[in-house]
Amino acid sequence: MLGEIVADGLRAAFRAAFPDCGLDFASVRAAATQNPEFGDYQCNDCMTLARALKAAPRKIAAAVVGAGRFPECVDKAWVAGAGFINLKLKDDWLAAHVAGLAGDPRLGAPAAGTGKRIVMDYGGPNITKPLHIGHLRSPNIGSALDNMFRLLGYEVVSDSHLGDWGTQFGVTIMGYRHFGDKAAMEARPMEELERVYVRSYEKAKADPAWMDLCRRELVKLQAGDAANLALWKEFVELTRREVDRVYGRLGFRFDLVRGESFYHEMLQATVDRLVSEGIARESEGAIVAFLEEEKLPPAIVRKSDGGFNYATTDIATILHRVEEFDPEQIIYVHDERQQLHFRQVFAIARRLGVTAGLRHVWFGLMRLPEATFSTREGNVVRLEALLDEAERRALALVAASSRGFAEDAQREIARQVGIGAVKYADLSQNPQSLVTFTWEKALALEGNSGPYLQYARARIASVLDKHAERFPGRDPEAFPIVTSEAVERDLLVRLARFPETVAQAACGGKPSQLADYLYDLAQTYSTFYQNVPFLKSPDGIREARVRMCGITARVLERGLELLGIAAPKRL
RNA sequence: GCGCCUGUAGCUCAAUUGGACAGAGCGUCAGCCUCCGGAGCUGAAGGCUGUGGGUUCGAUCCCCGCCAGGCGCACCA
Numbered sequence: 001m002l003g004e005i006v007a008d009g010l011r012a013a014f015r016a017a018f019p020d021c022g023l024d025f026a027s028v029r030a031a032a033t034q035n036p037e038f039g040d041y042q043c044n045d046c047m048t049l050a051r052a053l054k055a056a057p058r059k060i061a062a063a064v065v066g067a068g069r070f071p072e073c074v075d076k077a078w079v080a081g082a083g084f085i086n087l088k089l090k091d092d093w094l095a096a097h098v099a100g101l102a103g104d105p106r107l108g109a110p111a112a113g114t115g116k117r118i119v120m121d122y123g124g125p126n127i128t129k130p131l132h133i134g135h136l137r138s139p140n141i142g143s144a145l146d147n148m149f150r151l152l153g154y155e156v157v158s159d160s161h162l163g164d165w166g167t168q169f170g171v172t173i174m175g176y177r178h179f180g181d182k183a184a185m186e187a188r189p190m191e192e193l194e195r196v197y198v199r200s201y202e203k204a205k206a207d208p209a210w211m212d213l214c215r216r217e218l219v220k221l222q223a224g225d226a227a228n229l230a231l232w233k234e235f236v237e238l239t240r241r242e243v244d245r246v247y248g249r250l251g252f253r254f255d256l257v258r259g260e261s262f263y264h265e266m267l268q269a270t271v272d273r274l275v276s277e278g279i280a281r282e283s284e285g286a287i288v289a290f291l292e293e294e295k296l297p298p299a300i301v302r303k304s305d306g307g308f309n310y311a312t313t314d315i316a317t318i319l320h321r322v323e324e325f326d327p328e329q330i331i332y333v334h335d336e337r338q339q340l341h342f343r344q345v346f347a348i349a350r351r352l353g354v355t356a357g358l359r360h361v362w363f364g365l366m367r368l369p370e371a372t373f374s375t376r377e378g379n380v381v382r383l384e385a386l387l388d389e390a391e392r393r394a395l396a397l398v399a400a401s402s403r404g405f406a407e408d409a410q411r412e413i414a415r416q417v418g419i420g421a422v423k424y425a426d427l428s429q430n431p432q433s434l435v436t437f438t439w440e441k442a443l444a445l446e447g448n449s450g451p452y453l454q455y456a457r458a459r460i461a462s463v464l465d466k467h468a469e470r471f472p473g474r475d476p477e478a479f480p481i482v483t484s485e486a487v488e489r490d491l492l493v494r495l496a497r498f499p500e501t502v503a504q505a506a507c508g509g510k511p512s513q514l515a516d517y518l519y520d521l522a523q524t525y526s527t528f529y530q531n532v533p534f535l536k537s538p539d540g541i542r543e544a545r546v547r548m549c550g551i552t553a554r555v556l557e558r559g560l561e562l563l564g565i566a567a568p569k570r571l
Numbered sequence: 572g573c574g575c576c577u578g579u580a581g582c583u584c585a586a587u588u589g590g591a592c593a594g595a596g597c598g599u600c601a602g603c604c605u606c607c608g609g610a611g612c613u614g615a616a617g618g619c620u621g622u623g624g625g626u627u628c629g630a631u632c633c634c635c636g637c638c639a640g641g642c643g644c645a646c647c648a
Contacts, residue, residue, distance in 0.1 A: 003587095032587060034594085044590050047628060057628070081591050083627060126648075129627075166648050215646095281640090288644055297574095302648040309648045339575060339640055364576080365642075397610070417610090429584065434577065434641065440597080441583060446610050447596040448584080455610045463607050472608095497587095516585065519595080530603090530612040549607095571610085 001110055001500045002097065005031035005073060006041045006087060013068025013077075014045075017060075021053060030087065032497065036486075039078075039086035040493055046083040057083025073097070085319065091489065095481035098495050101553040106151060107558055108499040113154030114329040119321050120146050120156060122254065123334040126163035127239045128172045128193035130302055131246050132380040133437055134335075134366045139252040140426050140564070141363055142333035144511035147562045148502050157255050157325055161317075162243075164236050164259035166310065168197065170218035173231060174210070175200030189238050219307050222264065236261075246384055250419060251564055266307040266316040271301050274315075279351050291347050299344040314345045316351075329357030331509075336362045336432075361509035363431035369438060390443050391419035397445060398571065407568075416566035417451050418443075424450030427563050428515040448519050448566050453556060456522040456529075460553040461569040463534060467546045470535060476547035479540060487528045491548060494521045498555050502562065511563060519561040525552050 007030040014025040027048075030041040046060040049430040053060055061079040070077055097129045101108035123138035125131055139160065145157050175196030184192040195235035204211040221228040229243050236259065271287055274280035285304030289311075291297070321330060332342060342360040349358060368381070370376040395414035396404070405413065425442045429435060445451045467476065497517070534545045560567040 031590080033591090034586080035591075038591070042590080047590085050628080084591070163648060167646095168648070171647090284645080288645065298645060300645045305646075305647085309646070313648090335642095337574065338648090340643055341648085364578090367641080401608090401610080403608085432576080433584085435590080436583080439584080444583095444597080449596085449610085451610060452596095455608085459608055459611085466607055501587090508588085512585085516595090521596085526611060527613090529607075530609095533606060535607050546607095571608095 001108070001503065002496045003030050003296045003500050005071065006089075008045050009062075009068075009071035009074060010087075013064045013070055016069065017067035018053060018065040023049075023052060025049075033086070034233070036490070038080065038084070038220060039076075039088040039091075041087045043085040043087070045083065050083070061085045089493075091483055094489070094492050094496060095483065098492050098551060099481055101496065101498065102554060105489050107555060109151050109154035109502050110499060113149060114151045116142065116153075117155045117157065118149055119325055119327045119330040120149075120158040121317075121330060121332045122158065122160045122333075123332075123338075124160045124162040124257075124259070125239070125243055126166075126168060126169070127259075128190070128197055128235050130190045130194055130242060131345055131383040133383050133386055134380075135383055136250075136386075136422070136426055137335070137363050137366060137434075137435070137565070139254075140250070140335050140423055141246060141361070141431050142331075142350055143252055143564050144427055144514070144550065145331070145333070145361070145506060145509060145564060147564065148506035148514070151502060152506055154328075157327070158253075158308065159256040159258055160243075160252075160254040162236075162239070162257060164232075164239070165222075165264055165313065167215060167218055167307075169232060170214035170216070170220060171199045171200045171204055171236070172235065173217045173221075173228060173346070174204075174214050178230070192240050193238070194237065201415055215305055215307065219305060222307060235414035243372055246387070249384075249387055250423065251566075260310075260313045263313050263316045264308070266320060267312050270312060270316040270319065271308070272350070274301055274348070275353070279348060284473065289344075289348050291344060294343075294347040296344050297340070298369075299348065301348075311341065311345055311348075314341075315348055318349045318358070319352065322356055326356065327356050329359055332358075332360045334360065334362060335365055337365070338362065351457060353474055359509075361431070363379075364434045366435045369436055374515070386422060386442060387419065389439070390422045391415055392418075393443055394418035394421065394445065395450070401571075403570070413568055416452060416568050417445070417571060420450035420454055420560075420565040421445055422450075423563065423565055424453070428512045428519070430512050431510060450560075451571075453518055453522050453560060454565070454567055454571055456525055457553055457556045457560070458569060458571045459529065459565045460525075460549045460556075463529075463546060463549050464534060464553070467542075471542070474539075474543055476543040476550060479543035479547060481547055482541065482544045484541070485528075485532050487524065487532060488490040488545070488548065490524050491521075491528055491552065493557055495548075495551055500557070514559060514562060518563075521552065521559075522556060525549075 010030055011028045014028055030043060030044045033039055033042045046057040049060060050057045058079055061083045064085060065077045065079055073089050073093045075088045077085055077087050080086050120142055122142045125135050145160050151155050172193060179196045179199050204214055221232055274289060280287050280301050286300050287302035289299045290303055299311045300309060302308055339362055344448045346358040391414050394417040398410050398414045422442055424442060501514055501517040505511055532541060537545060557567045
């Protein structure tokens with residue numbers, strides 16, 4: 001990666017300047033500059049090293065610049081400000097480097113994950129509940145990370161963890177039996193199941209006896225009761241169909257969809273093991289793991305009614321995944337409310353000897369401007385309604401652009417644009433912040449939005465076509481990249497940073513960094529496109545520019561693909 | 572009460588994990604179709620980064636106090 005190439009050169013320069021100081025300068029880094037005035041990369045380490053080297057930062061920087069035989073990629077290096085070292089890359093080296101990336105199917109992404117396996121765990125939707133907009137974030141963020149890890153060479157196993165085995169089933173079954181409406185169940189089963197769930201839940205809150213009955217239904221299911229099992233199967237089937245349909249529209253795909261029920265036969269053994277290893281013991285009728293050493297509150301692994309809960313399932317899941325996949329890490333993409341839960345579960349897994357990395361990549365709750373929404377308050381926006389509206393607005397735009405598309409082509413483009421807008425709106429935000437849902441933001445079609453990126457990509461396709469049409473036989477790939485305008489160089493620098501951006505975004509669990517990068521790239525491209533002539537330029541210059549267009553298209557396309565967003569050639 | 576998180580332009584969000592003058596979009600205002608797609612481009616206005624201290628060459632970022640909001644804290648998941 002570019003940053004690493006520069007950093008290696010810097011470290012060598014430090015060692016050359018201070019051969020006998022006993023430091024290896026491994027901490028020295030090259031940071032991308034914010035401001036082109038400071039070159040392409042900057043080194044901030046002279047200030048930090050001032051104490052160890054017993055010299056003023058600017059003197060250190062001057063010594064490094066003076067002594068340093070920088071690698072061939074560096075055009076010039078100079079000292080600035082409090083002791084920064086600024087580095088500017090050679091134009092022709094940069095051009096060749098970008099040409100090299102473009103020729104690589106992975107666009108220069110490092111293969112850091114080769115031979116390693118990651119299990120991704122998505123917060124699954126719950127049985128018998130329609131999906132609302134809060135169900136977007138986990139698979140959306142998770143899939144983007146998944147794609148990035150795959151590009152980095154990891155083998156990824158993604159698993160959508162369907163909540164199909166908890167008390168809510170008891171609540172639903174009681175509601176279904178006492179308040180269910182046959183006709184409604186046949187016409188709109190998911191809505192009806194949600195309705196009876198809400199009603200039964202209300203009753204359970206007010207009436208402990210009812211709650212108790214709900215729990216008993218769950219225990220009956222878990223004990224294999226035939227009637228409950230049959231109903232449960234029906235509910236699971238309905239839920240899966242709903243999830244497949246809606247997530248399918250969003251392009252989410254999982255290697256595995258294992259509900260909690262998949263693990264239910266392992267739960268007793270898991271609890272037994274926890275008890276026999278002294279991790280959990282009986283307390284107030286329940287079996288509880290006490291985690292004082294980790295300074296965490298106790299975690300119940302078996303309820304006093306004999307039922308198991310979420311913690312038990314998650315522990316069993318970890319043990320099973322370690323056995324089946326032997327992953328380097330398991331990444332959970334769940335919302336912020338689960339932080340304590342996962343800390344407890346991870347602590348227990350550690351005590352059981354699990355050595356795989358366990359990481360909770362949490363994200364902030366989605367809320368409405370007025371309030372946090374909840375199924376029980378009926379204060380929700382259905383995910384499907386959002387997708388419908390997104391496609392509707394995009395279709396209006398596509399139809400108005402009058403590019404002469406046939407009707408189904410319009411609809412397909414509108415689908416890609418609308419869904420892309422929704423996904424991008426979510427991914428472009430730092431996952432770890434509250435997301436206030438507004439239609440305006442979720443459906444933005446201009447400015448910092450998915451469609452802006454798609455638009456930039458589509459315009460490039462036109463440029464490439466026009467060039468091929470008017471200048472047949474002049475393959476841009478056969479011409480060297482040369483730059484004369486400042487914006488061309490800006491574009492090259494950005495293209496060269498694709499690999500490190502992907503690596504950072506994946507490791508940091510922040511697809512938003514990739515989204516930011518792509519937006520910045522598209523903006524730079526648009527400036528280039530709008531202010532520099534391509535087809536009217538002289539021979540050679542023209543092909544170099546068209547070639548840069550093509551490389552930009554490739555990076556935009558691949559970047560959007562990583563975010564799970566379609567990049568149509570025409571829209 | 573204890574713990575986790577958030578507070579940045581009118582609004583929605585960034586800020587390369589402690590770096591240089593805090594940047595974008597939307598909205599507002601003023602411009603740009605001789606040209607490859609105007610879902611675009613160029614420019615302007617807009618900030619005591621919630622608040623008070625501290626740490627250091629340097630703080631939106633780290634530490635402490637306060638204010639405001641969100642979330643969690645044995646038998647929901």
